[in-house]
Amino acid sequence: MSDTKMPDTLLEVDGIETCYGLSQVLFGLSLSIRSGEMVALMGRNGMGKTTTIRSIMGMTPARAGKIRFGGQEVRALPSYKIAKLGIGLVPEGRQIFPNLTVRENLVAASGNRLGSPDPWTIEKIHALFPRLAERGSNMGVTLSGGEQQMLAIGRALMTNPKLLILDEATEGLAPLIREEIWNCLSMLKAQGQSVLVIDKNVGNLSRIADRHYIIERGRAVWSGTSAQLIAEPDLQHRYLGI
Numbered sequence: 001m002s003d004t005k006m007p008d009t010l011l012e013v014d015g016i017e018t019c020y021g022l023s024q025v026l027f028g029l030s031l032s033i034r035s036g037e038m039v040a041l042m043g044r045n046g047m048g049k050t051t052t053i054r055s056i057m058g059m060t061p062a063r064a065g066k067i068r069f070g071g072q073e074v075r076a077l078p079s080y081k082i083a084k085l086g087i088g089l090v091p092e093g094r095q096i097f098p099n100l101t102v103r104e105n106l107v108a109a110s111g112n113r114l115g116s117p118d119p120w121t122i123e124k125i126h127a128l129f130p131r132l133a134e135r136g137s138n139m140g141v142t143l144s145g146g147e148q149q150m151l152a153i154g155r156a157l158m159t160n161p162k163l164l165i166l167d168e169a170t171e172g173l174a175p176l177i178r179e180e181i182w183n184c185l186s187m188l189k190a191q192g193q194s195v196l197v198i199d200k201n202v203g204n205l206s207r208i209a210d211r212h213y214i215i216e217r218g219r220a221v222w223s224g225t226s227a228q229l230i231a232e233p234d235l236q237h238r239y240l241g242i
């Protein structure tokens with residue numbers, strides 16, 4: 001039995017092909033995430049990481065292959081339905097609502113559709129990121145990049161997702177803020193949150209994530225555990241330019 005067929009598989013992406021118009025970007029990409037796992041997606045610029053996320057979310061639907069979430073085929077579903085099944089996205093560029101306050105951004109997203117026994121509340125988000133409590137009545141547009149990222153994470157958590165996806169978790173943020181985001185991810189993982197994370201910081205990813213996929217020109221060319229990743233430094237050189 002292959003690991004992707006394990007009963008606790010939360011997300012299974014199987015041989016997807018995705019195009020932007022005539023330009024094909026994903027060529028039979030496969031990956032899987034089990035419940036409670038933190039999985040990292042790595043690869044150089046333009047290799048197809050964001051497109052993989054967009055395909056999973058139905059924002060740029062894959063034209064071939066299978067995407068199963070919680071055992072249900074979702075490849076042909078519209079984005080909002082996929083999100084409702086329990087995927088919370090922290091997108092590239094954050095995309096918080098600029099004309100809503102921090103608090104309104106959080107409330108707008110809140111929901112416990114899947115009946116989590118211990119749902120996220122504004123208070124819990126404030127405990128995770130105290131800065132958001134201080135900025136509660138400020139408009140989204142006034143936030144710093146780091147505050148926006150905290151808000152984007154808080155907003156995604158307020159949907160009580162089974163799977164949290166972060167595209168560029170710490171890209172472009174100040175070192176102290178990055179540290180705060182990594183701490184937050186460690187904490188979420190310790191609580192059993194399933195996470196798919198994209199970031200360029202291999203050191204932090206190998207410290208926190210359970211498994212990794214390296215994407216090269218629209219294919220997953222390597223996958224393994226953190227120990228395996230660390231044990232093969234030439235992988236990082238070959239595929240990540242480190």
Ligand SMILES: Nc1ncnc2c1ncn2[C@@H]1O[C@H](COP(=O)(O)OP(=O)(O)OP(=O)(O)O)[C@@H](O)[C@H]1O
Binds near residue numbers: 044046050051052
């Ligand atoms: N909207 C689009 N239309 C056409 N081509 C696109 C579009 N978005 C991305 N691409 C192309 O698809 C390929 C994969 O892009 P993608 O954004 O998935 O890469 P990425 O791995 O997320 O890169 P980065 O690390 O820079 O975020 C690139 O060649 C990119 O130019």
Ligand SMILES: [Mg+2]
Binds near residue numbers: 167
């Ligand atoms: Mg990207």
